[in-house]
Amino acid sequence: MPGGRRSTRGRRRRRAAEEARVRRYTLIVVPEGTGRVQRLGVSERGLKRLIGIGAAAALLFVLGFAHYLTLCGHMAEFRGIRAEAERVRAEAEAQRLELQRQAEERQRVADELTRVREFERRVRVIANLPQASLEQRTAQRPATSLGVGGGAERPEDATPPMGTPTAAAGEDGEGGPVSPGTPPDVSAAPAQPISGASSAVPSAQVATSEGLLERLQAESRSLEELVEALHGKSERLTATPSSWPAEGWITSGFGYRISPFTGRRDFHEGIDIAAEFGTPILAPAPGRVVFAGRKGGLGMAIIVDHGYGVRTTYGHLQRMLVQPGSHVARGQQLATMGSSGLSTGPHVHYMVEVGGKRVDPLDYIVE
Known part of the structure; x- marks a missing residue:
């Protein structure tokens, strides 16, 4: 009996555990x-x-x-x-x-x-006034293939001003006798367009506004001094060739260049302005015609005396409209552009002489 009770209690425990697992x-x-x-x-x-x-x-x-x-x-x-x-x-x-x-x-x-x-x-x-330490002109003129001519015979004492640009020889319309003198060496000056106005110089590099202001103030003082110095010089200024003698392109500047005829380096004593045949050649200042005719390599040429030791020469002309002794006014037509003399294309060889010395015409053109 005791064994049977224990077996029954065991079965009950197992059943309870199983029920708990499957509850x-x-x-x-x-x-x-x-x-x-x-x-x-x-x-x-x-x-x-x-x-x-x-x-x-x-x-x-x-x-x-x-x-x-x-x-x-x-x-x-x-x-x-x-x-x-x-x-x-x-x-x-x-x-x-x-x-x-x-x-x-x-x-x-x-x-x-x-x-x-x-x-x-x-x-x-x-006006023949001191430069007041102003910078030398550094403008250069672009090259072109338009007419270029030669200069006339140069006096022995003719020397270009310091800083004069070298003239670049063109391909067409070049000519004229050369001058074998020994002026100081200068740099090339290619051709530039003109139409009655002066050529622009390269702009200065300005670092600050303060620097510009200082330059403006200095320039203002310099201009005031210039105005004072110009009093009493109006006649001299009137007689100065300060305008362009013709419209066209500068094909050869004042200074050294390679001669289009000899291929050697020579000194060009004026500037060559090229344009079409028949382009009017105008007097840049009032004066008196002292020569009109043929003049060596310049071909048909005119020389005008403006007084105060200033003379201008115009070469390679086509047709002359004035005679020696004629008085001309500023802007009056002197001739028409041609290619006479030693020249390979229509242009005018323009020279300025001051006190017997050939100078750069661009230094006097302000219009």
Whole structure:
């Protein structure tokens, strides 16, 4: 009997443990009215699994939401940084444009100042006044293939001024005798277009506005001195050949060049202005015609005496309209452009002589 009781108690314990393992929970859903009652059963083990899965899902949701909030914060920060970068870029562009505008404005002022300085320098040359330490002219004239002519025979004492540009020989319309003298060495001067106006000099490089202001003040004082010095010199200025004798292109400047006939280096004592046949040749100042006829390599030529030791010569003419002894006014037509004498194309060889010395005509042209 005792053995049977122990066996019975063992079976009861095993049954209780088994029931505990397979214990189920039932969820009863009772609808209102006469609907069917719904029963949903789940074991204890399954319920624990569902709770674990739910907890894991909730944890993942919380972690994902937290990560989302972090990303939102980063995106907002990124948008702020990008907006700031755009603002800085816009400000930088505005500053660049403003600096560019200021630089262009300073350059315009510098160009105008250089033009005024060149004008003053030429007036001082015309009036025989000291240069007041002004810079030597550095303008160069671009080369061209238009007419170029030669100069007349040069007096032995004729020497070009210091800093005189070398004349570049053209390809067409070149000619004239050469001058074998030994003036100081100078640099080349290619051709440039003209139409009754003086050529512009290269603009000076201006570093700061303060430097421009100082230059303007210095130029203002220099111009005031120039005005005072010009009192009583009006007759001299009137007699100065200060305008262009013809419209066209400068094909050979005053100074050294390679002769188009000999191929050797020679000194060109005037400037060559090329244009079409028949282009009017005008008197650059009032004066008296002292020569009109053929003159060696210059072909048909005219010489005008303007007084005060100033003479101008015009060579390679086509047709002369004045006679020796004629008095001419500024702007009066003297002849028409041609290619007589030693020349390979229509042009006028224009020379200026002051006190018996040939000088650069461009130093006297201010119109």
